[in-house]
Amino acid sequence: GEQVEQRPPHLSVREGDSAVITCTYTDPNSYYFFWYKQEPGASLQLLMKVFSSTEINEGQGFTVLLNKKDKRLSLNLTAAHPGDSAAYFCAVSVTGNTRKLIFGLGTTLQVQP
Amino acid sequence: GGIITQTPKFLIGQEGQKLTLKCQQNFNHDTMYWYRQDSGKGLRLIYYSITENDLQKGDLSEGYDASREKKSSFSLTVTSAQKNEMAVFLCASSIGTGGVSSYEQYFGPGTRLTVL
Numbered sequence: 001g002e003q004v005e006q007r008p009p010h011l012s013v014r015e016g017d018s019a020v021i022t023c024t025y026t027d028p029n030s031y032y033f034f035w036y037k038q039e040p041g042a043s044l045q046l047l048m049k050v051f052s053s054t055e056i057n058e059g060q061g062f063t064v065l066l067n068k069k070d071k072r073l074s075l076n077l078t079a080a081h082p083g084d085s086a087a088y089f090c091a092v093s094v095t096g097n098t099r100k101l102i103f104g105l106g107t108t109l110q111v112q113p
Numbered sequence: 114g115g116i117i118t119q120t121p122k123f124l125i126g127q128e129g130q131k132l133t134l135k136c137q138q139n140f141n142h143d144t145m146y147w148y149r150q151d152s153g154k155g156l157r158l159i160y161y162s163i164t165e166n167d168l169q170k171g172d173l174s175e176g177y178d179a180s181r182e183k184k185s186s187f188s189l190t191v192t193s194a195q196k197n198e199m200a201v202f203l204c205a206s207s208i209g210t211g212g213v214s215s216y217e218q219y220f221g222p223g224t225r226l227t228v229l
Binding site for chain 1: 144153154155156158161163171203205207209213215216217218219220221222223
């Protein structure tokens with residue numbers, strides 16, 4: 001079945017620096033991809049979604065890129081600020097109308113002022 | 114908008130005890146999920162339900178029971194709590210009507226379980 005590997009597990013950057021979190025997946029037929037943010041003590045908040053057909057999506061201060069050839073999904077924060085400090089999880093849909101997601105193990109991002 | 118409510122927020126149990134966690138959503142979503150979150154292990158799917166009275170096992174269903182009494186509620190039972198167990202249980206829901214809505218999940222605040 002689908003497997004998702006997320007890197008790095010921990011990331012520390014300074015305010016204003018960029019930060020990149022990457023997930024690789026195994027099923028070439030996966031179609032829906034999500035990024036979730038989890039602040040300390042809180043639940044998961046949907047940050048961004050990208051479809052296999054679109055490959056890129058942008059939000060405030062971040063970009064999600066999908067490289068279907070390499071089966072790689074990335075979350076790029078362009079200018080991190082302390083409020084971005086959180087755990088980030090990628091999630092990949094399991095094909096076959098399963099309604100299931102496979103989650104990466106998460107990346108804990110710390111942004112130093 | 115809508116909200117997912119989980120009760121209790123904190124649950125302390127004894128070894129061997131049967132413990133029940135509850136989840137309510139007012140999104141009118143079809144599909145509901147229970148995940149277990151352990152430090153260093155990410156989210157693992159325990160049970161999910163695509164409609165009222167439906168139950169589907171996830172990867173971690175052993176040791177748990179679930180019940181979807183009505184569309185808006187989904188309960189999880191730990192059948193026999195394990196000593197020194199600590200985890201967060203997250204409930205989620207998705208519209209489930211096809212396409213991305215079948216996969217786009219919204220999460221509740223979680224129940225933190227500690228077993229003494």
